[in-house]
Amino acid sequence: MKPVIVTASTTLELSELIAGTSAIAVTGVGHLRVYRASYRGVELVIAVTGIGKVNAAAATTLLLERFGAELLINTGCGGAFPGCGLGVGDLAIAQSETLADEGVQTPDGWRGLELIGIPVFQGDGKRIFNTVPLDLDLARGAEAHARELGYAVAGGPFLTVSTCSGSALQGQELLRRFPGVCENMEGGAVAQVALPYAVPLLEVRGISNLVEDRDLARWDLKLAVSQAQKFLLDYLEHLPLSV
Numbered sequence: 001m002k003p004v005i006v007t008a009s010t011t012l013e014l015s016e017l018i019a020g021t022s023a024i025a026v027t028g029v030g031h032l033r034v035y036r037a038s039y040r041g042v043e044l045v046i047a048v049t050g051i052g053k054v055n056a057a058a059a060t061t062l063l064l065e066r067f068g069a070e071l072l073i074n075t076g077c078g079g080a081f082p083g084c085g086l087g088v089g090d091l092a093i094a095q096s097e098t099l100a101d102e103g104v105q106t107p108d109g110w111r112g113l114e115l116i117g118i119p120v121f122q123g124d125g126k127r128i129f130n131t132v133p134l135d136l137d138l139a140r141g142a143e144a145h146a147r148e149l150g151y152a153v154a155g156g157p158f159l160t161v162s163t164c165s166g167s168a169l170q171g172q173e174l175l176r177r178f179p180g181v182c183e184n185m186e187g188g189a190v191a192q193v194a195l196p197y198a199v200p201l202l203e204v205r206g207i208s209n210l211v212e213d214r215d216l217a218r219w220d221l222k223l224a225v226s227q228a229q230k231f232l233l234d235y236l237e238h239l240p241l242s243v
């Protein structure tokens with residue numbers, strides 16, 4: 001059985017998972033900080049990717065080549081778009097991932113990769129430009145599981161950016177481009193890399209902040225990453241083995 005690979009950009013976003021599964025650090029996986037565990041019958045590879053799309057893509061490629069995977073889980077924190085019903089400490093689960101700032105800034109406004117006409121992925125009869133669809137059954141199953149456990153949770157489209165929206169105006173600009181519930185900096189890259197490997201991706205983020213005018217006093221990174229990891233520990237415990 002191939003492992004379940006869990007990634008996040010920082011150690012803080014994985015520390016409760018590492019402790020809760022008694023995962024052991026392993027060496028020799030390129031530049032990555034990697035931990036392995038056998039948890040309730042599930043083989044786990046837990047890896048810190050570093051921040052942003054390039055780190056996430058490089059790490060995901062390396063991990064999939066080295067270990068293969070039954071399932072990929074990308075976790076951490078994220079910003080909730082106002083109006084989506086999520087607040088700090090809630091959970092968001094991705095139903096799709098969009099590369100929300102890959103495109104063209106034209107005199108008439110921003111346009112996505114379709115304007116260029118070159119997809120980021122082509123294969124299996126698909127041409128993917130900005131939005132990578134994710135496994136909906138997996139996402140909805142995880143959302144239902146979280147709700148049963150009492151989490152405030154919403155599933156929906158996630159937007160991945162290189163530049164965080166530190167203003168309400170920029171958040172509104174992104175929502176003019178694509179629908180979204182949660183902004184982050186890695187998920188779109190993980191989703192894109194997973195495509196040719198045909199490995200399902202579940203992305204679960206704890207909400208650390210709203211996408212609004214930047215005010216770090218309103219953020220709670222620790223609560224957000226703790227909520228996501230507590231949920232994942234329970235989710236992994238109840239994972240059907242043939243995901």
Ligand SMILES: O=C(O)c1cccc(C(=O)CC[C@H]2O[C@@H](n3cnc4c(=O)[nH]cnc43)[C@H](O)[C@@H]2O)c1
Pocket residue numbers: 009051052076077078079080161164165166183184185186208209210211214
């Ligand atoms: O200091 C800032 O302005 C700032 C802006 C965005 C993120 C941070 C972080 O310290 C966390 C980066 C980390 O968390 C994810 N994240 C969390 N909230 C957001 C967001 O509103 N927009 C985009 N990414 C977010 C992201 O995936 C990074 O891995 C500090």
